[in-house]
Amino acid sequence: MITLKAVSKTFANGTKAVCDLSMEIAEGETLVLLGTSGSGKTTTMKMVNRLIEPTSGRIFINGKDIGRQEPIQLRRKIGYAIQHVGLFPHMTVAENIAAVPKLLRWSVSKIDERVNTLLEMVGLEPDSFCDRYPAQLSGGQKQRIGVARALAADPPIVLMDEPFGALDPITREQLQDEFIELLSKIKKTIIFVTHDVFEAIKMGDRIALLDAGRLQQLATPIELVENPANEFVDQFLGQRRFQLSLLTRTIKKIMPEPKKRKPARDTSIPPSHLRANSSLIEALDMFKKSNEVTLPVCDGKNFVGDLEKSQLLEAITRVMEETGENS
Amino acid sequence: MNSLIALWQKLGPEVLTRTYEHIYLVFLSLVIAVVIALSLGIYLTRCRRPKLVSVIMGIAGAIQTIPSLALIAFIVVVFAVIKLPTIGTIPAMVALVLYALLPILRNTYTGIRQVDDSIIEVAVGMGMKSRQILFAVELPLALPVIMAGIRISTVWTIGVAALCGLIGAGGLGDLIIKGLRSIRSDFLLAGTVPAALLALLFDWLLGLVEKWLTPEGLRLEQDNKA
Numbered sequence A: 001m002i003t004l005k006a007v008s009k010t011f012a013n014g015t016k017a018v019c020d021l022s023m024e025i026a027e028g029e030t031l032v033l034l035g036t037s038g039s040g041k042t043t044t045m046k047m048v049n050r051l052i053e054p055t056s057g058r059i060f061i062n063g064k065d066i067g068r069q070e071p072i073q074l075r076r077k078i079g080y081a082i083q084h085v086g087l088f089p090h091m092t093v094a095e096n097i098a099a100v101p102k103l104l105r106w107s108v109s110k111i112d113e114r115v116n117t118l119l120e121m122v123g124l125e126p127d128s129f130c131d132r133y134p135a136q137l138s139g140g141q142k143q144r145i146g147v148a149r150a151l152a153a154d155p156p157i158v159l160m161d162e163p164f165g166a167l168d169p170i171t172r173e174q175l176q177d178e179f180i181e182l183l184s185k186i187k188k189t190i191i192f193v194t195h196d197v198f199e200a201i202k203m204g205d206r207i208a209l210l211d212a213g214r215l216q217q218l219a220t221p222i223e224l225v226e227n228p229a230n231e232f233v234d235q236f237l238g239q240r241r242f243q244l245s246l247l248t249r250t251i252k253k254i255m256p257e258p259k260k261r262k263p264a265r266d267t268s269i270p271p272s273h274l275r276a277n278s279s280l281i282e283a284l285d286m287f288k289k290s291n292e293v294t295l296p297v298c299d300g301k302n303f304v305g306d307l308e309k310s311q312l313l314e315a316i317t318r319v320m321e322e323t324g325e326n327s
Numbered sequence B: 001m002n003s004l005i006a007l008w009q010k011l012g013p014e015v016l017t018r019t020y021e022h023i024y025l026v027f028l029s030l031v032i033a034v035v036i037a038l039s040l041g042i043y044l045t046r047c048r049r050p051k052l053v054s055v056i057m058g059i060a061g062a063i064q065t066i067p068s069l070a071l072i073a074f075i076v077v078v079f080a081v082i083k084l085p086t087i088g089t090i091p092a093m094v095a096l097v098l099y100a101l102l103p104i105l106r107n108t109y110t111g112i113r114q115v116d117d118s119i120i121e122v123a124v125g126m127g128m129k130s131r132q133i134l135f136a137v138e139l140p141l142a143l144p145v146i147m148a149g150i151r152i153s154t155v156w157t158i159g160v161a162a163l164c165g166l167i168g169a170g171g172l173g174d175l176i177i178k179g180l181r182s183i184r185s186d187f188l189l190a191g192t193v194p195a196a197l198l199a200l201l202f203d204w205l206l207g208l209v210e211k212w213l214t215p216e217g218l219r220l221e222q223d224n225k226a
Helices: A041-048 A071-076 A093-097 A099-103 A108-121 A139-151 A169-185 A197-203 A221-226 A231-248 A280-290 A309-322 B002-046 B050-065 B068-081 B089-113 B117-125 B130-167 B172-182 B185-213 B216-225
Strands: A002-010 A016-025 A030-034 A056-061 A078-082 A157-161 A189-194 A206-211 A214-219 A294-299 A302-308
Touching: A002 A041, A016 A041, A016 A056, A016 A214, A030 A041, A030 A197, A041 A056, A041 A157, A041 A189, A071 A078, A078 A139, A078 B117, A093 A099, A093 A108, A093 A139, A099 A108, A108 A139, A139 A157, A139 A169, A169 A197, A189 A197, A197 A221, A197 A231, A206 A221, A206 A231, A214 A221, A214 A231, A221 A231, A231 A280, A231 A309, A280 A294, A280 A309, A302 A309, B002 B050, B002 B089, B002 B130, B002 B172, B002 B185, B050 B089, B068 B089, B068 B130, B089 B130, B117 B130, B130 B172, B130 B185, B172 B185
Parallel strands: A030 A189, A030 A206, A078 A157, A157 A189
Antiparallel strands: A002 A016, A002 A056, A206 A214, A294 A302
8 A cells, every 4th residue: 555665865964864665554554663763763754745755766655656746635635643743722622623624625514523523533522522722631632632633534544653652651551552442443554653662562563663764674563572683673672572572472372272172161251351362461460350360261252261370470481581581 | 170171172183183193104104014024024934044034133123223213314314315205204104114023023933933843744744735834823823922013013103103293294293393392391291191192002902902812722721831
């Protein structure tokens, strides 16, 4: 859907922000651009909506060279959300969300309907939020409106530059979870910029790790953590390898072979259960909360087997040994 | 008290005409100054030449530092050289316009430039054209600052316009000059008191307009910071 072909960007002052970057982003995928500041991740993202023009190379959306499209029209089809939100302070929440639909000359009734839908989508009560001003919102609420505004005209592509970066850890995690949930309902191609490797693992279908404008590795979160492509990636993950592995490994992998299925078991799923694709850390959480020693594991609606707490702890110990975590 | 009534009976009609002339002079000069300063200010936020900005701001600032009497005299001299009328409303208005430029120009420029970068970035990123950004985002957000500039200019211009009586531009200055020449306090009072009242009145009125033009969302934001 989005193709970057040998894209480079050298700024007027000689800084090489992006060097010879090629990648393909599939439709409906969330691609995370991960890197430290100065890695070229934001520059890469801004070249997709032509806020920055590449020095060389070309970018295609659905096979069309965006360099040959009118930037204004291009941008109206691409959602855009940034860390500092940038809500228009003199406009109400509804007017902020309606900004792009208004540019596209939607009818008033269509805009009103869309604003309500979006507010509900991001978990804010339309009746009580429509007429508020940004100054009357909390940080988390502002960012929700920022996301809603980016999605307003239902663009197939959304660019997000550290959208949750300025929030406190608890609100950030909450918004990340909500956003993942939201994405499961609406199919969007997302380019998500972050410097936070945990956020990258959590949000990304794939992660492109950049350093000094060069692509170091483009891989799924599991691959990135389990098989770093080079020394830079290895060092970038560094000390956090242990926690990252607990996040990326699913309990499916550590489940004992289902020797004896228990056909007698009630077909309804018990309230405390694990999902086969839960991460080890989520499983640990669940054991803690439920206070059980054995929990059933389900894959979708099918019962897969039982996992004992001791088996989980063993697996975690194995990860600890593999990643050289000794504290 | 009786003397005041007597004074009013004698000078009342003239005070009214002179006040009308004064307001007329100030109003026309301000309209011209606002048009020039607003467009120049907007242009300066658009041009990417910081040198040009500092040169123009420097010139406007320099005009401001010239004592108003000297500026009027200077214009009379220049107009004499280039054979334009040296008395009447035209040289007076040129002086007033020049004098009123700086506060409006400076406030337009800074008012637009102080709009948060992230707001502009999002506006561009969502596909707004430069003109749409100016009218839908930058000007509404800069409006209170621009209005403050217009208010300062107005009060100054009312004061400076009193000096324009010297070059026969009419207005309340006319009464003051008469009073000074003939050492008559009744003429002096009839000129100075209305001039001072005018300045106060317009300062108050434009303060109301400023408040009224401040978008509600912006007012709430300012309240939050306070």
